[in-house]
Amino acid sequence: MEKRDMEGQEETAVRNPAxxxxxxxxxxxxxxxxxxDGKVYSWGRGTFGRLGNGSENDETMPVPVKLQSDAFHFLxxxxxAYHSLALADDGSVWCWGYNTYSQLGFDGGNVSLPRHLDGFVELSSLRSLGVDSEEKGKTPLKVSAIKAGGMMSLAIDNLGTLWMWGNCPHPTSSPDxxxxxxxxxxPVPVYDFYGHAVVKVACGNEHIVALVSAGETHKGDDLxxxxxxxxxxxxxxLGDNESRSQPQVISKFSEESPWAPYDVACGAYHTVVLTLKKRPRDTLESICWTFGQGDNGQLGQGTTQNSFxxxxxxxxxxxxxxxxxxCGLFHTCIVSSSGEVWSWGMERGLGLCPDVSFAGIDHGDAILPIQIPCDGPGRPKFPGPIEVACGAAHTVIVADDGYKxxxxxxxxSGVLGDGKSSDSYFPTMVLWPPLSEDFSDGLESSVEDPKKVEEMGVGETEKKLLFAMEEMKLLQSKLSSMERYASILHGSLFGKPFDERDVPSFLLDSGTFDIAKEWDNMLELADLKELRRLEMFYRNMLGGVKDKLMKRKIKEIVRECVQSSSSMPY
Incomplete structure (x- = not known):
C-alpha cells in the first residue's frame, strides 16, 4: 500500500508498475x-457502449474494459466521438461503441464489448500498394499505431502505411x-503516401492531418x-477554405521549411502542430502553431477569427x-516538459458550453493561453507530466510520472472520473488506481442484497469493506449536492465558482466557524471591485425581500377587504 502524509508529500513506498x-x-x-500491465480502463458516458464494459450505463470512476481473454496485453x-479502439501487442485492433458509419470496421450496429477488427487479416500493405519485391511482399502486416476522431478510425502499420475506415473523405476521380x-x-490504405512512411496522424470531425517522412523512412527532422x-x-x-479529397502538403511544414513538425492534434474544426527548429539547433524549444476555426479563441492567437x-x-x-x-471541440490544451499546463478556447479554455458557463468577471472565452495550476498558486506545475487528452468539454492529464x-x-455523466457528476473549474483528482475487478463485481451484487454476501462465502472483513464502499458512495452523492449548493451561493456572492481553496484556514484547522469574524475578515481583505459587487448583491437581495414583503402585505389587505365586504349586509 502506498503511504501518504496529510500534507500530500510524495509516496515513500515502492510504486506498483501496474x-x-x-x-x-x-x-x-x-x-x-x-x-x-496492458489493461484498458474507461469512465464517463456509456451511451452506445463506448466504455466497453458490456453496458450503456455511465461510470463515474475508472472501470476495466471487458475483453474476451485476460491474455491480451494492450499497447x-x-x-x-462515441467509439473506442485498442491495439494489442500482437498487432490486432479491437473496437467498440458507436458504429453508424462503420467506424468499428464492420457493417452492423453498435457493440458494448470489444470486437476484433478482422479487416486486416487478409491484407498486406506492400501487396495492396502493388510492390513487386518478393522479400518485402512477405513482410507480415502488423498495426503499430491507432487513432480515432469524429466518426472515423485510423491505423499505421509497421511499414508506415496509413489505413482508414468509417466516415472518410471520398477520393475524387476528376477535378470537377x-x-x-x-x-x-x-480498413483501406491511403495510396498517396506510397514510398514514404506515415509516422503520426490526427483527425477532427471531418479532416485529417498526418506527419509523413520525406524519404522512404523517417530520419530525424525530415517529417x-x-x-x-x-x-x-x-x-x-492550406491558405483557403477549399476542401481536399486527397492529402496536400502544408507549405509552412514542407521539406524546405525551417520548422520540423513532431506532433499534431485536431479539434472539431481546428488544428495544432508542434515544431522544432531544424538542425543545427542549440536548444530544444517548441513552437506551437494553430489554424482553422477561431470563433471561441481555440487558436490562441488573441482573436476570434478563423485562420487559413x-x-x-x-x-x-x-x-x-x-x-x-x-484539442477538444472548441478548446486546446498543451503541456510542457517542466509541468506547465496551458489552455485556451471556449469558456476560459475549459471547453464548457455556454449553457453551463459560470458567472462573474472571469467568464468568457480565452483567446490567449491561460495557465492551469495543479493545486493553486502554491503548486502551479504538474509534477512529472506525461500526456494530456481533451474531450468535447473536459480535459484529463496524466502526470507524476504516470501515477496520478x-x-x-x-x-x-461522470466524465471527470472523480466519483461525481458535477463540473469542475479547477483540476480535480481522478479516482486512480481503481478497485480490483473482483472487488467491484462483489460490491455491485452484494450491497443490493446482503444475503448474497453469505452465498458468496465472503469473509467478515470483506463484508465490512463492501458495505463501507456503499456508504462511501452515498457520502459522495451528498458531498456532490453540497458542493453544487456552495458553488451557486459562492458564485452569487463573489462572481466566481467555489473552490476548496476558498475555505478559511482556521475552519480547516479547528472545525469551527465564526461567521461574524469571517465576514469582517472578508470585508477587510476585499478590494474595491469585490466590495462593490457585495454591495450590489446586498441591495438586490434587500430589494427582493422588501418587494416580497410588500406583495404579501397587499395580499393580506385585499383578503381582509374581500372578507369584510362579503360579511356586510346588502
Missing part, C-alpha cells in the same frame, strides 16, 4: 486509460467531382505535414519544450 498510466485518450464524453488506445464523405466498412478532408474553416492550413494558414500561438512560455498537446490523473471541465 498502476502506471502509459497512454490516455478522450472522446466526446468518455476517457480511456492504458495501464502499465495503445484511441477514442473517437464534388467533395464528399463515404462510409468505409473495412512533412499533409492535410486533407473538410476545410470549411481553414482547418487544413498556420500562425504561432503567442503567450506561451519561452524556451519551453512541449511534450503533449490535444487530474481532470477538469464538464463533469456530467
Amino acid at each position: 498502476h502506471k498510466i502509459i497512454s490516455l485518450t478522450a472522446g466526446e464524453a468518455h476517457t480511456l486509460a492504458l495501464s502499465g 495503445a488506445v484511441a477514442a473517437g 467531382e464534388t467533395f464528399s464523405f463515404a462510409s468505409i466498412s473495412s 512533412v505535414c499533409y492535410a486533407w478532408g473538410n476545410n470549411n474553416h481553414g482547418q487544413l492550413g 494558414c498556420p500562425e504561432r500561438v503567442e503567450g506561451l512560455p519561452e524556451h519551453a519544450y512541449f511534450v503533449s498537446v490535444d 490523473l487530474w481532470s477538469w471541465g464538464r463533469g456530467r
